[in-house]
Amino acid sequence: MEILLWLVPAAVTTGLAMLYVGWVGRERSEREPTEADQERFAAAIMKPLPQQTTRRAS
Numbered sequence: 001m002e003i004l005l006w007l008v009p010a011a012v013t014t015g016l017a018m019l020y021v022g023w024v025g026r027e028r029s030e031r032e033p034t035e036a037d038q039e040r041f042a043a044a045i046m047k048p049l050p051q052q053t054t055r056r057a058s
Contacts, residue, residue, distance in 0.1 A: 033041075
């Protein structure tokens with residue numbers, strides 16, 4: 001039976017990984033964007049894009 005003790009760390013690690021993935025992949029509640037969120041998004045989307053620079057291939 002002692003020879004199977006090397007399986008314990010692998011089993012514990014697998015169990016912890018399963019718990020972590022289950023927690024990360026949980027379904028989250030949707031929330032409505034607030035007025036401040038919408039204003040911040042509108043300001044960000046209306047910013048001018050930076051000028052494109054051309055790079056010369058070496």
